[in-house]
Amino acid sequence: MRRRTFLTVVPAAAAFSGAVWSEAAAASVSAGASPYGPLGAPDANGMALPSGFTGRVVARTGQSVGGTLWHPAPDGGACFADGTGWIYVSNSEVPLVGGASAIRFRADGSVVRAYRILSGTNLNCAGGATPWNTWLSCEEIFRGRVYETDPYGARSAQPRPAMGRFKHEAAACDPDRRVIYLTEDETDGCFYRFTPTTWGDLAGGRLDVLCGLGGDNVEWRQVPNPTPGVLERQTRHQVSAARHFNGGEGCHYAAGVCYFTAKGDRKVWAYDTARQTVTAIYDGTGTLNGVDNITGLRSDLYVAEDGGNMEINIITPDGVVAPIMRLDGQSRSEITGPAFSPDGSRLYFSSQRGTSGESAGTGGITYEVTGPFRR
Template sequence: MRRRTFITTVSAAVAFSGAMWSEAAAASVSAGPSPYGPLGAPDANGMALPAGFTGRIVARTGRNVGGTLWHPAPDGGACFADGTGWIYVSNSEVPLIGGASAIKFRADGSIERAYRVLNGTNLNCAGGATPWNTWLSCEEIFRGRVYETDPYGTRAAQSRPAMGRFKHEAAACDPDHRVVYLTEDETDGCFYRFTPTTWGDLSSGRLDVLCGLGGDSVEWRPVPDPQPGTLARQTRNQVSAARRFSGGEGCHYAAGTCYFTAKGDRKVWAYDTARQTVSAIYDGTGTLDGVDNITGRPSGDLYVAEDGGNMEINIITPDGVVAPVMRLDGQSKSEITGPAFSPDGTRLYFSSQRGTSGETAGTGGITYEVTGPFRR
């Protein structure tokens, strides 16, 4: 299947799931039985999984994988179709050398090769995939940038300063409205929307910030200076009515609704593009703690990784159930990052940023794969 055809097919399926969630976005989410059943005992790699699921380690920081050394502190990630195989891209959240790497898998799941797609950047935390098959790698530093990278390793990465200079976290493309949503990891961070001058070209465009109108109602207002040069003009402080979120993290769009997490708020938020409202679909009172990276499936299921907590990935179903689908034992000083599904939806990739060592430099990072009957 051609790359663009694959993306179009997935977008149509996700549109259906977004429609389901738009009706339930304001509904309460509470702990309940997982659609996959309870977690079993930890396997040899410390992964507790439901019956019928298996896991493996695909990469470790500082060790050779597919001809390259895997980077420290693996963070945000995404999968891309590539012929009969696929590619998993992962950021590196360390200073100065950060960047991102990619692993190319064959059709049978074996690793063909690995390579760098971005070098010499700072604290690359999360990001997002685009419909035109690029990876947006975001710097989580003061006046950080978004870099557009090529998962296939053929084109040089490009800085996209028009998307704003701030402490970037994640990005989610909305092909229906031709915009990109952006989160900000500050205790008084904002939620942004970038509208490219030309869809598919992120070199120029308008940056807006979400503003409150009272209650759940919101509107977008332009950021006067997306590339501020002084402390007084920090991006998040340029529009006084900007809505604040404590510790913006992951971001995922599904036809009509953009879901994003805020670890300080301990909530999963939903921005409804039709109603122009933002509301919490999860308020931190269930099994999910330390909400961080988020992804989703055409089924309408959301998958949220924990930063700390008890090191789980939890599912949030369209009918309002939150339940663990994976837990890592013996890694309480780490965080789970980069959840992403293979194009066929049968494999889930993610990392433990600091692994069993818990070292802040991320030298113990481990990247995993879980295979099983995930709901499509």
């Protein structure tokens, strides 16, 4: 049976719905005062942060961290609990060797070691964490694949072709409906939903695409061939009613809402699973530019910029968009992989090309910010 939903672009008062967003949201999302206060002067690493926050560099491309050379072009990332410490995983968006690496931290934030968890893949861009503590690393190439990897380094990575062969970007798990949402980085990319045959096992399942029925009405329809050949019709073109989003990027699920970004549209979208609506909660008219990776903490969203002012912006439930971090002197780079430590006290992210701005990502830098984040 098809589930019918609705696609609209409405004021934030309606868009901020579900358990995450306050019903008393502002009439529109607009630039305002950050709940953390204004940014201060850049520190020695070029990070401008609010008062009470501190930052450090934890890894640089080509340099040893925890006994392992850190990979080029660091991209999507996530954190996983590890005893009293935690692990941060990061993709590498370069061809042929791509893959992903992990850094294991002690409870005091010191590095235990680093190691590879995926190698020999292509342009691993974003991805997503699963409730069973694996990392979905996504290839942003023609007929790209999703690889399920082990952040703890004990099991080998596995390709998951049932999740589709397309230009993958990000993934977000919805444990309530036991599905995984997927974005596609094409100018006419789609928004997908993968339903595993068995929750926790991604070897098989059904891939659906969000479709329009005329007006605002949309529904999920099955993709007939999730793994098309090179000369076959690709997934985003197999269902004529499919809705298209210009440059799908980050994806984040929380409390009944899946948020995803589209850099070409300059929008942050919210798919409300309870109300069965998809709404634009941010339309590119505030301080946030180059919308890209997205994560969340408590009731707040954090969106990283691809270019723009090289900022991470917060979007609060009351409709305020404001920068909480800016990198100076890196205008030819992009911010990638924002993720919070399990206790919410530390935020990790990377500058993919760093101060060099080189397309190969040889100047990549991975950072940590510590402070009184709202949690």
